Amino acid sequence: MSLKSHAKGSPYPSLSPGTLRIYSMRFCPFAQRTRLVLEHKKIPHETINVDLKKKPDWFLERNPLGLVPVLEKTDQVVYESLVCDDYLDQVYPDFPLYPQDAYKKARDGILLETFSQVTTAWYKLLSSGGSDEAGEKFFSVLKTYETALGDRGEFFGGATPSMLDFTAWPWFERSGVLEKVAPKYAITESNFPNIAAWQKRMFELPAVKATMFDTESHLRFFASYKAGAPDYDYGL
Amino acid sequence: MSLKSHAKGSPYPSLSPGTLRIYSMRFCPFAQRTRLVLEHKKIPHETINVDLKKKPDWFLERNPLGLVPVLEKTDQVVYESLVCDDYLDQVYPDFPLYPQDAYKKARDGILLETFSQVTTAWYKLLSSGGSDEAGEKFFSVLKTYETALGDRGEFFGGATPSMLDFTAWPWFERSGVLEKVAPKYAITESNFPNIAAWQKRMFELPAVKATMFDTESHLRFFASYKAGAPDYDYGL
Structure with missing residues (x-):
């Protein structure tokens, strides 16, 4: 099945009963959270990528919020x-x-529930072009996760990755994007040693390898997004 | 045990091993979510109210974010x-x-996860003094919950209240506050019949009766909050 994005006006791709489908966008970090879980758990599924600028009606019927990821299976x-x-x-x-x-x-739940502080700070640092105010905030909210990793071991889940690892990951895979815009606020082995070591381990996971893009691709996508013409099919 | 709020400098109220404690603020809608669950499930507990303007150090040690609710039991x-x-x-x-x-x-999870749209719209309507833009947004995000109630029955949980009922409730208990500020955007039996009927049923629940304040008290608290001197002990 083609990975090219489906735009408004395209026909609904028929779904076989019993098949699990994810509606995704290749560069979306939120959709990646679910793609990581699908891969890690080795759950058979098919993928339909959606043009988030020109959303098909059948996509909006499934999620009126118009966001990915969406899972569909039978009805x-x-x-x-x-x-x-x-x-x-x-x-x-x-x-x-x-x-x-x-x-x-519950302790994992706290870190999951408050992770939006990291994503919010991440995007502010990016959109501010690397302002010190945004950078200090980003570093400040990261500290909780640096400490948590120190308590837990190789992954947030201890010896194996957990929901928290996969929920947090997409923004750490994109560290290179942040580094380019805000080199002063790069995550390094000296300022966040636990997170830096965790990033290296995460890059080795099969689920990450199956869903990731390299920094160059992320940068290209971000540039197209910023220019108002997101290149959803970049690299296909 | 006194319900008066504990401020910075007050000694840590000692906690007996095995006793479940909630740190709360009497008028906080987020803390009320947890108070509702404690009451509904008839879970023995004690309550320590916190002065959220002058937070005790021992409170910040337990939740560095400085927010209520917090639960504590032994360690x-x-x-x-x-x-x-x-x-x-x-x-x-x-x-x-x-x-x-x-x-x-999962379908409950979607409505729980996106309920922050309602609280955000609620506070914007309040702070805007009832602007049409904020009012239209509020009505628009409420529609999903109106429809969901129609599908489900007396409560979001069907015949009995569920997590969603208790998560949503605090802002509906405070409808009278919104009505005062934005009468044009009041919830009525004609514009949101399912929500209006649900509100009546919710007011009859023992858990709601045990945790609620009347509109007059909510208005008094909001006025003190707006004036920069929240009256945490109002009515005690």
Whole structure:
């Protein structure tokens, strides 16, 4: 099936009963959260990429918010990245992504729930062109995650990656984009040693390898996005 | 135990091992989410109210974000309202607040995850003094919940209240505050019949009766908050 994006006016790609489908956009970090979980759990699925500037009506019928990721299977539709990931974790219990213990799960929940502080700071640093105010804020919110990694081990999940690893990852894969715009606020082995080491380990995971782009591609996509003409099919 | 708020400099109120404590602020809608779950599930607990303008050091040690609710039990601390509520639902399984079915749970998850659209619109309508732009946005995001109630029955949970009912409730209890500021955007039986009927039913729940304030008290608190001197102990 083609990975090219489907735009308004394109026919709905028919879905076989029982097949799990993800609606995605190749460079979307939120959709990547769910693509990572699909890959990590080895869940059979098909992918339909969507043109988020010219959204097909059949896409908006499935998610009125018009965002990816969206999961569809027979007559069931789920969206919002964290909801999609929790749903997959419950329906496909192999490689569980949460601790069994309720308290440990709640402590993960806090870091998941407040991770939007990192993404917000990330985008502000990017859009400000690397302002010190945005940079200081970014470093400040990262500290919690640096400390958490120190307590937990190789991954946020300890010896194996967890929901938190995959939820956080997409913005760390794109570190190179931030470095280009805001080199002063790069994550390095000296300022965030746990995060820097974790990034290296994450890049080795099969799920990351299956869903990632290199910095050059991310930069190209960001440039096209900023210019108002996102190149959803870049590299295809 | 006194319900008066604890301010910076006050001694840490000692906590007996095994006792569940909630740190709260009497008029905080986010803390009320967790108070509702504690009451609905009949979970024994004690309450420590916190002065959110002059936060005690021992409070900030427990939640560096400085927000309520916070749960504490022996050496365990949980915060963020939705995380607290999920934790309680897992540890105290009586009166479960989520559907058993993974897909139904995911559909609830979407409405929970996107409920911040309602709270954001609610506060904008309030702070704008009832502007039409904010009012239209508020009505627009409410429609999803009006439709969902129509599909589900008496409560978002169907015949009994669910996590979604308690997550959404605090802002609907405070409808009278919004009506005062933005009467044009009041929720009525004619514009949002399902929500209006649900509000009446919710006001009858023991958990709501145990945690609510009347509109007059909410208005008084909001006025003191707006004036920069929140009256945390109003009415005590």
